[in-house]
Amino acid sequence: MARNSRHILGVVGLLLGAGVLVAGTVHVSNMAMLTTDSIQTALRHLADGQYDQAERKGLALATDSATPAPRAWAIVAAARQRRGECASAARAYRFFLATCECPATQQFALAQIAACDKPKSPRTSPLPPSRQLADDTARKLADVHDRLYTESTEHFVVQARNPAVAQLVAAQAEVALDRICRVILAGQAYPHTVQVNVWADHDQYLSHATDAPEWAGGSFRLTTVGGTLQRQIDLTQRDKLGRFAPIMLDRVLPHEMCHLVVKEYFGDTACPLFLDEGLAMLAEFEADHNRTRLAGNAIAGKAKTTLEGLLVRRRYSVREPAVFYAESYSFVEFLHDRVTPEQFRAMLQHVKAGCTVTDAIQRSLFLPAESSFLGELASAWEDHAVEQSQYLRALATQTD
Numbered sequence: 001m002a003r004n005s006r007h008i009l010g011v012v013g014l015l016l017g018a019g020v021l022v023a024g025t026v027h028v029s030n031m032a033m034l035t036t037d038s039i040q041t042a043l044r045h046l047a048d049g050q051y052d053q054a055e056r057k058g059l060a061l062a063t064d065s066a067t068p069a070p071r072a073w074a075i076v077a078a079a080r081q082r083r084g085e086c087a088s089a090a091r092a093y094r095f096f097l098a099t100c101e102c103p104a105t106q107q108f109a110l111a112q113i114a115a116c117d118k119p120k121s122p123r124t125s126p127l128p129p130s131r132q133l134a135d136d137t138a139r140k141l142a143d144v145h146d147r148l149y150t151e152s153t154e155h156f157v158v159q160a161r162n163p164a165v166a167q168l169v170a171a172q173a174e175v176a177l178d179r180i181c182r183v184i185l186a187g188q189a190y191p192h193t194v195q196v197n198v199w200a201d202h203d204q205y206l207s208h209a210t211d212a213p214e215w216a217g218g219s220f221r222l223t224t225v226g227g228t229l230q231r232q233i234d235l236t237q238r239d240k241l242g243r244f245a246p247i248m249l250d251r252v253l254p255h256e257m258c259h260l261v262v263k264e265y266f267g268d269t270a271c272p273l274f275l276d277e278g279l280a281m282l283a284e285f286e287a288d289h290n291r292t293r294l295a296g297n298a299i300a301g302k303a304k305t306t307l308e309g310l311l312v313r314r315r316y317s318v319r320e321p322a323v324f325y326a327e328s329y330s331f332v333e334f335l336h337d338r339v340t341p342e343q344f345r346a347m348l349q350h351v352k353a354g355c356t357v358t359d360a361i362q363r364s365l366f367l368p369a370e371s372s373f374l375g376e377l378a379s380a381w382e383d384h385a386v387e388q389s390q391y392l393r394a395l396a397t398q399t400d
Contacts, residue, residue, distance in 0.1 A: 042075045046082075052342075055079035056366055062095070063368050070099045074109075081116060087338040087380045088365055090116035117383075128286040129172045130246030141165050141244040144200045144237070155190065160198035165237055165244075169198055169253065176254035180261055180283050185348070186341035190261055194231040198248075201238050209234040217245070218252035220260040231260060250286040258283035269352050274310050277325055278332025288329075289392050295330035296389020298323045299382045307331065307378035311357045330385045339365065 038061055045054035058075030062068060077092035090113050097109040130138070144161045151158045151166035156173045160166040173196060181188045199205040206212065212219040212234070221232045233256050239245040258280040262271055281291065298304045303323055305313065310327055336344055343364045350360035358374050367373065 039069065039072060039075070042072065046075060046078055049082075051079040051083050052340075059366050071096060073099070077112065081112065083340055085338050085340065086116040087334075087384075090380075091376060128246070128250040129168070129175075130249050133246075137164075138244050138246070141168070142238055142242060155192065156194050156196055158196040158198065160237065161200055162198075162237065165198055168249070169196060169235070172249055173253060173257065176257050176283065176285070177261070180254065180258050183341075184258070184279060184283055184336070185261065185265070186345035188261065188265060188345075190264075192231055192264075194233060194257075194260065196233045196235065198235045198237050201242075202236050202240065205234060205236045217248065218256045220256045220263075222260070222263060231264075233257060233260065251284040251288075254283040254285055255280045265348070266352055269354070272311060272351065272357055273313055273315055274324075274328040275332060275351070275357070278328040281325070281329040282332055282336060291326040291329045292385075293389045293392050294322060294326040296385045296387075296392075298327065300386050300389070304382075307381060308374060327385075330388070331381055334381050334384050335361070 038057060042054050042057035042061065045051070045057060055076050058072040058079065061072035062070055062076060073092045073096035077089050077096055080089035080092060093109050093113045093116065097106060097113070100106045100109055133141070141162060141164055145163075146161070148159055148161055149163040149166045151160075151163075151170040153170045153174050155177055156170050158166045158170040158173065160169065173194075177190060181190050197208065199208060202217065205217070206214070209216070209219050209221075211221070218233065218235045221230075221234075223230050223232070233253070235248050235252060235256075236245060237248065239247075259276065262276055262279055265271075281288070303320060305320070305324060305327055310324070310331060313324060335347075339347070346364035347357075347360045350363050351357060355363065358377075359369065361377070362369055362373055
């Protein structure tokens with residue numbers, strides 16, 4: 001990376017030595033000299049590891065309405081690449097490539113685009129809590145006692161008819177909440193207390209979580225009682241065979257908790273369905289590669305939902321729920337992995353303020369509004385989804 005960074009700086013330096021970067025300028029005017037000074041400032045930011053400043057300065061130069069310096073896209077691309085934002089870096093390198101006339105510089109830009117487009121392995125989640133349990137512990141967690149046990153932590157009051165279950169759920173709830181707020185939502189505070197009820201089986205769960213669908217194994221609720229907002233999550237301890245249900249710890253608990261945190265963050269603003277569900281699936285301790293395969297297969301075939309349709313889909317209009325949830329997870333994972341935490345949080349803030357998702361993404365990346373952006377984003381995501389699906393299929397073939 002250090003060697004590549006010096007190469008990038010060298011290329012931009014050569015461009016500066018060959019003339020000013022301002023498009024259409026053939027003489028060194030005062031404005032051109034000011035532009036060159038700004039380029040040097042952006043390069044210093046880049047060399048000093050101040051990537052956000054370098055990107056903003058380069059983007060301002062490249063998109064300046066009066067005297068654009070389109071080759072400053074090289075600085076924008078390099079800053080994004082060093083932050084690990086491969087998709088947006090490749091896009092900036094393509095803008096840079098369009099300005100290149102020298103074959104060597106063109107080859108450099110193409111090489112960087114290829115490096116940015118190189119597929120990554122599918123996301124791996126932290127080790128699921130259930131995988132950390134010994135067999136005898138899991139058997140004891142299936143026991144249901146006559147009395148109700150309560151375990152309290154900083155953010156949770158957990159009640160279950162098994163003391164070990166209450167302790168385990170309380171501990172893992174704190175772990176999940178920390179990951180949701182700190183990693184997935186990029187620093188979201190949550191100074192509240194949540195009541196968590198762990199019901200012995202599915203029938204008990206449904207009898208208490210009356211608004212939950214028949215197939216659900218967990219749910220969250222926000223209710224106002226006596227002017228006080230109460231937060232509640234309901235879970236199921238055992239599966240249909242009477243065994244402890246590891247899915248409750250690994251997926252249902254963090255999934256429903258993320259829904260709760262997201263709901264409170266957006267408040268009266270409706271969170272887009274794909275984003276709400278995608279974030280909740282991203283919060284799960286165990287990544288479901290079946291979703292990744294399904295998303296890629298749907299996109300490669302005829303069952304896909306276009307990105308434009310995915311971004312505006314509402315619950316009542318979902319006709320292919322499995323594909324919808326798979327694509328929601330795939331796109332949110334794709335986006336979350338390719339922007340900085342600050343940019344992802346800025347995107348959420350723009351959506352909360354009423355922006356469309358497309359506009360919110362462009363604003364968070366300091367990109368000018370362009371009608372082609374959604375199509376380019378869709379193409380990059382679809383390529384990624386198909387590559388991930390193919391990777392998992394190849395991996396499965398090797399292990400068979």
